[in-house]
Amino acid sequence: MTELESAIKELIIEALELEDLAPDDIVTDAPLFGEGLGLDSIDALELGIALKKRFGLELRSDDPDLKQHFRSVESLARLIATRQPQGV
Amino acid sequence: MTPPAFLPLAGLLARGRPADHPVAWIGARLVPWQDFERRVRTVHAFVARSDARQWLLACADPFDFAVALFAVWQAGRRALIPPSQQPGAIEAVAGEADARLDDATLANLPAGAADAGRTPLVPFAPLDPAHCGLDLFTSGTSGDAQRIAKSLAQLDAEVATLQAQWGALPGPVLATAPHHHIYGLLFRLLWPLAAGRPFDAGTCDVPELLLARLATLGPALLVSSPAQLARLPELVALEALRGRCSAIFSSGGPLSASVAGQYFATLGQAPVEVYGSTETGGIAWRRQEGEDLWTPLPGVTVRFDRDGVLCLRSPFLPDAAERATGDGGVALADGRFRLTGRIDRVVKIEEKRLSLAEMESRLAAHAWVREAALAVLPARGGTRQRLGAAVVATPEGARMLEAIGRRGFGDNLRRHLAHWFDAVLLPRRWRIVPALPYNERGKLPAAAVAALFEAEGPGSGSAGTLPEVVRERQDSDGSVVLELFVPAGLELFAGHFPGFPILPGVAEVHWVMLHARRLFPLRGRFSRLSRLKFLKRVAPDTTLQMRLAFDPATGRIDFTVGSDAGTHASGRIEFAEAAAP
Structure with a gap:
């Protein structure tokens, strides 16, 4: 697990106030919504806010893959890594 | 250009419109x-x-x-x-x-x-407005789904009122609210169709999509809800909406004064909030621009009975009879009113209506659950309300709890509930308790259920004076074993000797009391602490095992506090039935 992935897992637990859950319990490539972690549509909004605050991640409406990015910790990490300037 | 004719829904297709009259936006196509x-x-x-x-x-x-x-x-x-x-x-x-x-x-x-x-x-x-219509379904106060019939006459009366009230505002209709609830059905589909106003066929549930749609189609009427509106300012700059919304509608629950104030300050107008329900249709509206009072919609008569319950007569109801709502409030002399909250056990979580009784009965039907009670928990850090479920496990449930832990236990029950309830409503916090906190009169106070969720959870106590509950299980003899993590950062360590942090023994007794009150139906007041022994100091960063045994016959609690290092403390707490207070 990369540092970024584990940072995202901690952010998810903290931002969504998930109980009885440690970062290691979140499977990096498992779906976050629906089955899997079982997050819902309101969680998606809250997570969007948290990602923006923590990583400065701006989500773009013209991005056809918006929902795909939120699929798993892995896909979020990939998105953040590609959006962040080099060396950060 | 003359505005399009307003056509009652009953005559919409019979009368028709010019062949090229715009009805809806599907993507970029009108x-x-x-x-x-x-x-x-x-x-x-x-x-x-x-x-x-x-x-x-x-x-x-x-x-x-x-x-x-x-x-x-x-x-x-x-x-x-x-x-x-x-x-x-x-x-x-x-x-x-x-x-x-x-x-x-x-x-x-x-x-x-x-x-x-x-x-x-x-x-x-x-x-035929009297015989044509539709049926909506909603959770009633009794817990069963209620079928609510709406005649076309009722729908037409409501649409005509919306047109009279807000029909002059320009622009097409965009929506973040779904179309299968009464609010979305009326505001984003039926009213625009009757008014000849184009509506956006998509649902802008992602804020960025909403901004893009507003940029293309605005100024528009935005049909939204508190869940969306409260979070929008955190995700996008509200300034981007300036000049793009001729009005923002919000319904499904009240908008907080601070959120309404943000919109007022940035856009020069607060959202138009519409108060109502599936059964009653729209009742009143407000714009929180300095005050929080509601104005009844034209034709609706509102009165508060002697219990403070809002009662109404309305052209949107099937007949002229008065209906009582489940909402409490107070009326002002000028006809406006203030709402003070629900008076029954139907709650709203993120605008979704939920009968607590219904979900409790669904939970109780599960093989692991003997009895369940739900509480709406206030948001801790975020903005969202959550549901907590306190569960008394069956023997089978207790075995499963031991085997898969509280999270697995809760996840299984969430999946069970997901069959009937929207994901947003599913309980997020679980407490497996030996008994529900009934009071002396056999009632289950909402505050007592909510209190079960207070004493633990990451972040709630670890930085203060309470240790974190890592695990909790019930043994076959009925005693409860709690695993508590006592972090070095606990304030209680600070007060003792510098460089030699010791936990005051009284803190252990305090924790025993706190959890005993939470877990067992204790009666009366604390009367005596006996057989008390402090055997070993508790060092920082220790994981403690706290065993609490409750004797229902005497009402006594026997406790031991131990760890890998051995037994730290033990004792007995006795309670006496209080005389008349």
């Missing part, structure tokens, strides 16, 4: 009236060929939904609207319908087949 009418004809022919009387409308697409609704009505049949798009919710009401229309059914109907070679077309007849 659908003209002739396409809408042709689509209704196609579906109408399909419905009319069938013997089915009651049609379940499970169309996820708002435009298809509108087409299907008018097709069903023009065929003289009744429309049933499922309470949500969850498969379980659709199946729950499917038994009451004879047939269904969904996106797949509509997509498979050949376009234009109905009118091929038949000219001129047989005109649509006006609808």
Whole structure:
């Protein structure tokens, strides 16, 4: 697990106030919504806010893959890594 | 240019509109009236060929939904609207319908087949407002899903009121609210259709999509809800909405004063909040621009009975009789009023209405659950309310709890509930308790249930004076074993000797009391602490095992506090039935 992935897992637990859950319990490539972690549509909004605050991640409406990015910790990490300037 | 004629829904297809009149935006395409009418004809022919009387409308697409609704009505049949798009919710009401229309059914109907070679077309007849209508489903106070009938006359009365109140505002209608609830149905589909105002066939549930749509189609009327509006300012700059919204509507629950204030400050106008329910339709509206008072909608008469319950008469109700709501409030002399909250056990989580009794009975039907009580928990750090579930486990449930832990236990029950309830409503916090906190009169106070969720959880106590509960289980003898992590950062360590942190023994007793009160039906006041032994100091960063045994006959608690290092403390706490307070 990369540092970024584990940072995202901690952010998810903290931002969504998930109980009885440690970062290691979140499977990096498992779906976050629906089955899997079982997050819902309101969680998606809250997570969007948290990602923006923590990583400065701006989500773009013209991005056809918006929902795909939120699929798993892995896909979020990939998105953040590609959006962040080099060396950060 | 003269504005389009306002047509009552009953006469919409009979009267019709010019062939090129814009009806809806589907992506970048503006659908003209002739396409809408042709689509209704196609579906109408399909419905009319069938013997089915009651049609379940499970169309996820708002435009298809509108087409299907008018097709069903023009065929003289009744429309049933499922309470949500969850498969379980659709199946729950499917038994009451004879047939269904969904996106797949509509997509498979050949376009234009109905009118091929038949000219001129047989005109649509006006609808009968008293006999034509639809049924909505909602969770009632008793816990069972209620079927709520709406005649076309009721819907037309409400749409006419919206037009009189806000019809002069310019622009098409954009929405973040779903179309299968009364609010979205009226505001984003029926009112625009009657007013000849184009509506956006998509649902802008992602804020960035909403901004893009507003940039293209605005200034527009935005049909939204508190869940969306409260979070929008955190995700996008509100300034981007300036000049793009001729009004923002919000319904489904109250908008907080601070959120309304943000919109007022940035856009020069607060959202128009509409208060109502599926049963009553719209009751009142407000704009929180300095005050929080509601103004009844034209034609609606509001009064508060002697218990402070809001009662109303309304043209949107099936008859002239007065109805009581579940809302409490106070009236002002000028006819406006203030709401003070629900008076029954139907709550709203993120605008979704939930009967706590219904979910509790679904929980109790599970093989692991003997009894369950729900509490709405206030938001801790974030903005969201959550549901906590306190569960008394059956022997089978207790075995599962031991085997898979509290999270696995809760996840299983969440999956069980997801069959009937929207994901947003599912309990997020679980407490497995030996008994529910009934009071002396046998009542279960909401505050006592909510208190079960207070004493633990990451972040709630670890930085203060309470250790974190890592695990909790019940032994076969009925005693409860708590695993508590005592972090070095606990404030209690600070007060003792510098460089030699020691936990005061009294803190251990305090924790025992706190958890005993939470876990067991203790009666009366604390009377005596006996057999007390402090055997070993508790060092920072220790994981403690706290065993609490409750004797129902005497009401006593026996406790031991231990760790890998051995036993730290033990003792007995006794309680005495209080004399009259």
